Amino acid sequence: MKLPAALPVLRGAAPPADTAGALLSVQQLSVAYGQSEVLHGVSVRVEPGQVVCVMGRNGAGKTTLLKGIIGILRARSGRVLFDGRDLTAEPAYSRAHAGIGYVPQGRGIFPQLSVLENLLIGLEPVGGRDDGQLEEVFTLFPVLKQMARRTAGVLSGGQQQQLAIGRALMGRPRLLLLDEPTEGIQPSIVEQIEGVIASLKGRLAVLLVEQFLDFALANAEYCYVLESGSVTMEGPPAVLDAQRLREALAI
Structure with a gap:
């Protein structure tokens, strides 16, 4: 599959109509804590066997996104599709059983x-x-x-x-959600975890939340950048604007 170049994503843009072939398709997902909306219409796609990374500063909504996908937090609006099945209203255990x-x-x-x-x-x-x-x-x-x-x-x-x-x-x-797997970990174990992710690539899909930029770019085939609960940048690592990326991550 030919991946698109990195382009800014406008808040409120319509999700892609074609979800064929996607293992995970998150479409315009909005999630709130009480009355405080944290995710604002986020769309993310993961292909079978693909490693995708979500990056962003603290408080950008990365963990909220994963909790919305696994069902710990319920969607205010939008959909979560897994292998074509709509899991949006399903409890977390059903999503685990689905893979x-x-x-x-x-x-x-x-x-x-x-x-x-x-x-x-x-x-x-x-x-x-x-x-x-x-x-x-x-x-x-x-x-x-x-x-x-x-x-x-x-x-x-x-x-x-x-x-x-x-x-x-x-x-x-079939899909592994990893939230900050390198946080507070010694370098030798970070290398081992990186090796495990590399060995899983192609066998199962991985959606990785990570702030360690070098780790993320070395492992991901496609990246999304969250800022204030919205996707502001996406694309394969090779085509992402490095300066813009560092500014978004406050590096």
Whole structure:
């Protein structure tokens, strides 16, 4: 598929009519906390096997977008389509069962449970069946196998991030939502997570929220920039205006 050059996106513009081939199609999504609207008609598209990055300053609406996609926050308007199925009114567990995995900012592990118990919870979207996922996760993150019986709360921040990603992969998602996976992580584990994303590319789609610009541009095939809850820039990394991008991210 030929990707378009980066173009500014006007707030309120109509969503693309053609969603054929998209695994995820977010169309004019608006999400609010109470009466305060945070997302204003955001449209995002992810193709099967594609890595897409959403960037923006703190408070731009990146985490709100992921929560709207997974169903933690309900849409005020707009639609969330997954493989052609309208999930807009579906609860979060239905979206997980449909094939969307979610790694929240802050990891969201169960600190009192063991590493293994945390991973096994990740089997819920596939009815508790382990068809080799556990060994696949242990191959991607060998430290989790070494620490399988250890209480998750004693792991380092980087190890907990690996556990959170591994748990999401246990449900065999077709789309993985990653919210700030490099935040507060030591460089060696950032490199390992980057390697995992690279190994997943083409096998499952990834929608990545990231503020670490170099990490985002190295891994993403397409990028969206959010400012004040609206998409203001999008395109493949190679055609994004570097100066404009740095200004948008306050770098």
